[in-house]
Amino acid sequence: MSPERGNTKSYWHAGGSIESRSGPITADRAVGLLAFYACEAIAGLERGDLRAALYCAASSLEIADAVVESVVWNQSTAPMGARPTGEFSRLWLTHAFIVKKLLNNLDRRELS
Numbered sequence: 001m002s003p004e005r006g007n008t009k010s011y012w013h014a015g016g017s018i019e020s021r022s023g024p025i026t027a028d029r030a031v032g033l034l035a036f037y038a039c040e041a042i043a044g045l046e047r048g049d050l051r052a053a054l055y056c057a058a059s060s061l062e063i064a065d066a067v068v069e070s071v072v073w074n075q076s077t078a079p080m081g082a083r084p085t086g087e088f089s090r091l092w093l094t095h096a097f098i099v100k101k102l103l104n105n106l107d108r109r110e111l112s
Contacts, residue, residue: 009062010059010062011025011030011033011059011062011063011065011066012062012065012066012069013065013066013067013069013070013073015073016070016073016074016077017070018030018063018066018067018070019066027067027070030063030066030067031063031067033059033060033063034060034063034064034067034099035060035098035099037056037057037059037060037063038056038057038060038098038099038101038102039098039102040052040053040056041053041054041056041057041060041102041105042098042101042102042105044056045105057102060099060102
């Protein structure tokens with residue numbers, strides 16, 4: 001049985017932090033979860049479970065949005081000229097291949 005999404009978000013940003021229904025999570029954990037959900041979405045597509053794939057894809061996008069929004073928040077509240085530490089580019093690049101594969105799979109499914 002595939003999960004059903006409710007109307008509330010599972011992941012969001014609040015004041016520069018990344019929040020989940022279980023409480024705040026670190027950026028490293030959030031990016032790891034994004035990759036996990038992307039992998040599960042691909043697996044769902046490959047086994048023909050479209051509902052599971054859509055659930056996992058939506059969850060990964062929710063996490064990506066929370067991460068990006070927290071970075072934007074932190075950047076906007078920093079003093080002018082301040083350079084952020086712990087930039088997310090390394091984190092994103094670590095999992096970029098799986099996110100790209102997910103997006104390619106979703107694009108192919110839309111076209112067919």
